[in-house]
Amino acid sequence: MRITCPLCGERDRREFYYKGAAVALDRPEPDAGGDAWQDHVFLRDNPAGETRDLWYHADGCGSWIVVTRDTVSHAVLETRLAGEAGA
Amino acid sequence: MRFSGLRVLTEGLTGNRGWTAHWRDPEPKPAYDIVIIGGGGHGLATAYYLAREHGLRNIAVLEKGYLGGGNVGRNTTIVRANYGLPGNSEFYSHSLTLWEGLEQELNFNVMHSQRGVINLFHSDGQRDAYARRGNAMVNQGDDAILLDRDGVRRLAPYLDFDNGRFPVYGGLYHPRGGTARHDAVAWSYARGADQRGVDLIQNCEVTGIDIQNGKVTGVQTSRGAIRAGKVGIVVAGRSSQVAAMAGMRLPIESHVLQAFVTEGLKPVIDTVVTFGMGHFYISQSDKGGLVFGGDIDMYASYAARGNLPAVEHVMEAGMALMPMIGKARVLRSWGGIMDMSPDGSPVIDRTGIEGLYLNCGWCYGGFKAVPGSGHCFAHLLATGRPHAAAAQFRLDRFRTGAGIMDEEGTGAQHNLH
Numbered sequence: 054m055r056i057t058c059p060l061c062g063e064r065d066r067r068e069f070y071y072k073g074a075a076v077a078l079d080r081p082e083p084d085a086g087g088d089a090w091q092d093h094v095f096l097r098d099n100p101a102g103e104t105r106d107l108w109y110h111a112d113g114c115g116s117w118i119v120v121t122r123d124t125v126s127h128a129v130l131e132t133r134l135a136g137e138a139g140a
Numbered sequence: 141m142r143f144s145g146l147r148v149l150t151e152g153l154t155g156n157r158g159w160t161a162h163w164r165d166p167e168p169k170p171a172y173d174i175v176i177i178g179g180g181g182h183g184l185a186t187a188y189y190l191a192r193e194h195g196l197r198n199i200a201v202l203e204k205g206y207l208g209g210g211n212v213g214r215n216t217t218i219v220r221a222n223y224g225l226p227g228n229s230e231f232y233s234h235s236l237t238l239w240e241g242l243e244q245e246l247n248f249n250v251m252h253s254q255r256g257v258i259n260l261f262h263s264d265g266q267r268d269a270y271a272r273r274g275n276a277m278v279n280q281g282d283d284a285i286l287l288d289r290d291g292v293r294r295l296a297p298y299l300d301f302d303n304g305r306f307p308v309y310g311g312l313y314h315p316r317g318g319t320a321r322h323d324a325v326a327w328s329y330a331r332g333a334d335q336r337g338v339d340l341i342q343n344c345e346v347t348g349i350d351i352q353n354g355k356v357t358g359v360q361t362s363r364g365a366i367r368a369g370k371v372g373i374v375v376a377g378r379s380s381q382v383a384a385m386a387g388m389r390l391p392i393e394s395h396v397l398q399a400f401v402t403e404g405l406k407p408v409i410d411t412v413v414t415f416g417m418g419h420f421y422i423s424q425s426d427k428g429g430l431v432f433g434g435d436i437d438m439y440a441s442y443a444a445r446g447n448l449p450a451v452e453h454v455m456e457a458g459m460a461l462m463p464m465i466g467k468a469r470v471l472r473s474w475g476g477i478m479d480m481s482p483d484g485s486p487v488i489d490r491t492g493i494e495g496l497y498l499n500c501g502w503c504y505g506g507f508k509a510v511p512g513s514g515h516c517f518a519h520l521l522a523t524g525r526p527h528a529a530a531a532q533f534r535l536d537r538f539r540t541g542a543g544i545m546d547e548e549g550t551g552a553q554h555n556l557h
């Protein structure tokens with residue numbers, strides 16, 4: 054699997070750290086309550102198909118990247134800097 | 141049909157013409173008392189124990205493919221009870237006890253071989269951690285022996301004891317651990333369940349779960365609607381999809397785990413060995429292939445194949461631990477889909493929907509759990525109360541924060557196990 058960093062171009066998957074589903078970008082308010090926080094921290098849609106997840110270009114430019122990806126085929130469909138993707 | 145030495149001999153002398161099918165292939169009935177979704181090891185074991193322990197008969201197991209065609213036939217076949225935390229500890233101990241009586245009980249040779257498991261350590265700190273784990277195992281009533289270098293050398297002389305980076309300091313030895321023939325485990329439970337009247341229905345994919353007024357009433361399938369008093373979801377690898385049919389989101393992220401097997405070799409590794417400084421574990425099958433694996437690929441995936449970085453890590457770790465395997469040729473590799481939970485431990489629990497029960501989150505440790513999981517899930521389905529050995533496998537532990545079982549001590553987050 055190769056991931057295209059918006060700044061560095063196409064790179065090997067080894068350069069990236071996988072954080073998880075891009076729900077990390079939609080952080081609830083501190084007082085949103087237990088259900089909202091459980092949703093955010095633990096519960097996942099976990100789709101078999103297109104998903105959005107968050108990767109960190111650890112061995113590259115240090116960008117956080119939102120990767121739109123197919124979990125069945127491993128195809129990378131789109132990559133955007135997390136800051137531009139609406140963080 | 142019962143297996144016996146005499147029967148095998150007689151059949152062998154008469155052309156093996158007397159063997160019959162091990163289970164029926166019934167049409168689904170319109171209604172059952174209990175429907176189990178998932179005909180893998182855990183689902184089949186659940187059905188078997190529902191019939192055997194609780195005397196229930198009107199049960200169906202629905203399998204979208206063929207029985208045992210999923211992870212129960214794709215794993216590295218290791219059976220052990222070497223967990224350290226309350227919750228996991230009593231459960232895997234319970235499961236191992238069931239393993240030890242399995243072949244006689246089911247009249248089936250599952251080739252359960254208690255050849256021992258050695259977890260190697262490579263530093264003083266790791267020795268302390270394994271000493272602690274060993275004490276937890278002994279306190280649970282299981283067996284654990286802390287071996288020094290010479291002790292490990294007597295059991296596994298082929299290791300690279302003086303490796304420049306990762307010298308072997310010793311190992312935690314679990315003699316009752318070992319391996320079993322994975323397919324036979326699924327088949328034996330299927331046969332046992334079928335003999336007790338359970339309908340095993342293959343090529344029957346569940347497409348919907350019917351819920352009325354907060355109570356489950358049945359399932360929709362590719363072979364028509366089936367009414368049910370109770371429904372158990374036992375589909376690790378696809379738990380999120382099936383739970384979504386009941387409107388639930390689970391604390392599960394699916395990951396791919398790869399495994400490898402070499403060409404058949406003469407007997408060389410007669411225990412299970414795990415490396416302490418990289419993700420690598422190995423045993424030798426009775427057919428002679430070295431069966432080994434490592435860590436998950438570490439990104440959400442439903443592909444039954446992984447990527448090369450994980451392959452490279454496994455091969456490097458293997459070469460660091462036992463350079464002799466560099467001469468063996470890898471025959472094939474494959475991937476299976478793991479239900480990864482945030483703390484690395486499973487769920488056997490009720491749901492917020494009456495009559496709907498959930499068994500999921502086995503991460504990369506589901507095979508050894510098959511008897512215990514089936515036994516405890518059957519108890520929950522039949523009585524409505526959790527079995528004592530699985531009482532900690534609660535679905536709400538992430539919501540409440542109470543009873544998190546993070547065996548690795550890395551934190552209860554999705555990307556850390």
